[in-house]
Amino acid sequence: MKRRNTPTKEAVLEVLTTTGKAMSQDAIEQEIDININRATIYRVLNRFCDDGVLHKIVAEDGKQYFASYNKVGEQEIAKNHLHFKCLICETIECLHAEVNFSIPKAYIVQDVNCVLTGTCKNCS
Amino acid sequence: MKRRNTPTKEAVLEVLTTTGKAMSQDAIEQEIDININRATIYRVLNRFCDDGVLHKIVAEDGKQYFASYNKVGEQEIAKNHLHFKCLICETIECLHAEVNFSIPKAYIVQDVNCVLTGTCKNCS
DNA sequence: ATAATATTGCAACATAATCGCAATAAATTA
């Protein structure tokens, strides 16, 4: 399905690439000047995920957070990376660090979803 | 607050220690013969978590899964361990494997929530 | 047996996320 450029998409993507953090739908909505419907934001976010522009993280609060692979002024983040949720500033950050583990080789790993919780470098 | 023994608690704990898997509230409810209210199951599960008997995992579906630290006939599982969600049999398993990562020391890690997705040893 | 209070069931509530459908708007074509 062909994509079209809309103010909504641009606004959503702009917020995420600027902060470089993983944000929830309502946090994104608050950061955008224009009014965008909740359902629309979710659809835009999910479409970006399908297209490999964004990725989705589910935190221990059960909510979905979305983050760009490209933060402005930084290198692109790897597909398999860690996430850090700070309990102080309540942001979720993508870390340039791989997750390592050793499990029996009978297991076939397709995806890694790893969220660390604690105090981030700005708040410690 | 003192705890009391009830049929509900026993039934819930029995299911989880027998399977050794992480289960959601509705999965637990289905496995129990007697009828137990949804809210009650959640309260029992959360109380067990508070008491360190169970632990809670949030999977990428945003749902909570609960697992015992002690599976019958197996060694106790460590606090910081991996979880594996099989896409075939749709179970969540606690793995006897630690998560390793290296991040800047400014970060203070309090908790690790790591769920691998793929095909488990029984389904591969 | 009685009293104290932990536990339960029920209903209501809160929140996250999705979906159908009609209206709108972007991109393509004439």
Add this chain to the structure above:
DNA sequence: TAATTTATTGCGATTATGTTGCAATATTAT
């Protein structure tokens, strides 16, 4: 530029997960 196609949006309704208040019940201790 105008017309056409169809991707996108907004709205409302819906689903699902999880929690909470409150009265009724059941467990434990006296």
